Amino acid sequence: MLALAGSAAVATAFGMARYGYGLLLPDIKDDLALTATTLGAVGTLAYVTYVGTASVVGRLVARVGQRATVVAGGLLAVAGTTVIAVAHGPAVLALGVATAGASAGLVQPPFADAVDRLPATVRARTLSTISCGTGWGVAIAAPIAIAAGDAWRSAFLGFAVCATASTLLAASVLSRGTQAPVDPPRDGPPGPRRGRAAAPMLAAALLVGLGSAPFWTFAVDAARTAGLDQTAGRALLGVAGVTSLLAGGAADLISRLGATSTFVLGALVEAAAIATIGVAPDHFVAVMVAAAAFGVAYNTIVNVTVLWGTRLYSDQPSAGSAAAVRAQAIGLLCGPLLGGVVADAIGLTATLLGGAAVVATAALFAPRRDVVHDAVGPRT
Numbered sequence: 001m002l003a004l005a006g007s008a009a010v011a012t013a014f015g016m017a018r019y020g021y022g023l024l025l026p027d028i029k030d031d032l033a034l035t036a037t038t039l040g041a042v043g044t045l046a047y048v049t050y051v052g053t054a055s056v057v058g059r060l061v062a063r064v065g066q067r068a069t070v071v072a073g074g075l076l077a078v079a080g081t082t083v084i085a086v087a088h089g090p091a092v093l094a095l096g097v098a099t100a101g102a103s104a105g106l107v108q109p110p111f112a113d114a115v116d117r118l119p120a121t122v123r124a125r126t127l128s129t130i131s132c133g134t135g136w137g138v139a140i141a142a143p144i145a146i147a148a149g150d151a152w153r154s155a156f157l158g159f160a161v162c163a164t165a166s167t168l169l170a171a172s173v174l175s176r177g178t179q180a181p182v183d184p185p186r187d188g189p190p191g192p193r194r195g196r197a198a199a200p201m202l203a204a205a206l207l208v209g210l211g212s213a214p215f216w217t218f219a220v221d222a223a224r225t226a227g228l229d230q231t232a233g234r235a236l237l238g239v240a241g242v243t244s245l246l247a248g249g250a251a252d253l254i255s256r257l258g259a260t261s262t263f264v265l266g267a268l269v270e271a272a273a274i275a276t277i278g279v280a281p282d283h284f285v286a287v288m289v290a291a292a293a294f295g296v297a298y299n300t301i302v303n304v305t306v307l308w309g310t311r312l313y314s315d316q317p318s319a320g321s322a323a324a325v326r327a328q329a330i331g332l333l334c335g336p337l338l339g340g341v342v343a344d345a346i347g348l349t350a351t352l353l354g355g356a357a358v359v360a361t362a363a364l365f366a367p368r369r370d371v372v373h374d375a376v377g378p379r380t
Helices: 002-019 019-031 036-064 067-083 090-107 108-114 120-131 133-150 153-171 190-223 230-257 260-278 285-312 317-346 349-365 369-376
Strands: none
Touching: 002 019, 002 067, 002 090, 002 108, 002 120, 002 133, 002 153, 019 036, 019 067, 019 090, 019 133, 019 153, 019 190, 019 230, 036 090, 036 108, 036 190, 036 317, 067 090, 067 153, 090 108, 090 317, 108 120, 108 317, 108 349, 120 133, 120 230, 120 285, 133 153, 133 230, 133 285, 153 285, 190 230, 190 260, 190 285, 190 317, 190 349, 230 260, 230 285, 260 285, 260 349, 285 317, 317 349
């Protein structure tokens, strides 16, 4: 039940509340008559609030407990998607997107502490399953969006309903034995030694966030602009969501290949996928194959960085997960705005190719195998 509740909470906060904006961006743009720069700026607000909540989530868990923190994130997802659904101008849209984005920073890290109470043999797999909740969210959000057609507001109301259900489930599962400890673990800046050890992880997460943002924000718009119809454009993210579920096996893949090879392979595959959508957005098969590759590669990388963070912060796993999430969020923060400016200046192709190059660069900061292998533990 813990894996189910965590996956559901992550699914609605990430896959719907945060990434739903990119999924429905073409219809929002047409209905509200907004430019790419404005849309990019609005998308950036989601990452500003995401960074903000990810920066305080460790302290919040230590102070009020895992359950209250996750529920707060779920309520922000409900509120944000509802506000987006009633927006008729950029100001209200920005408020809704910002509120929805804040939810993502709160829901995932608390589950790292909850998972730490499980037997060592299942911790990594459970945490990987929870991290893959983003894929479930996108996989469910895409059909909702396709069924809604041009009625993008109805789609966001559907997201709000899903967020309500997942929040109730999380509150039920985390109701016992998940409050703040009497002596909360330290949640301040790590000591010099741990700070040096964490630097590659933070750099890798930052670059992955920066390079992936153009895909989440502009891939659907690129496909639609190139001539693919509405259903095909939305199916793009749906395919990415479905294949991302394969990243639930990241712990086993690390055990077989090592963290270095797993991370490098994931980064290169993701970079190739983003570049493919940039250069061939009008080729349906190429776009769908690229979306499938992106889904599994992106979420595998995210899983590696989260496991890496929990290993570096073994005294408080939620702080390590939050550090990885926060670094990625800072990259995601800059991506939509920079991507929107580049798109207005020289086109969406350049935006996506730039994102691919940044993700490929993240491979230079891949973890050593022993850093993550100890967190994964023996295979069963």
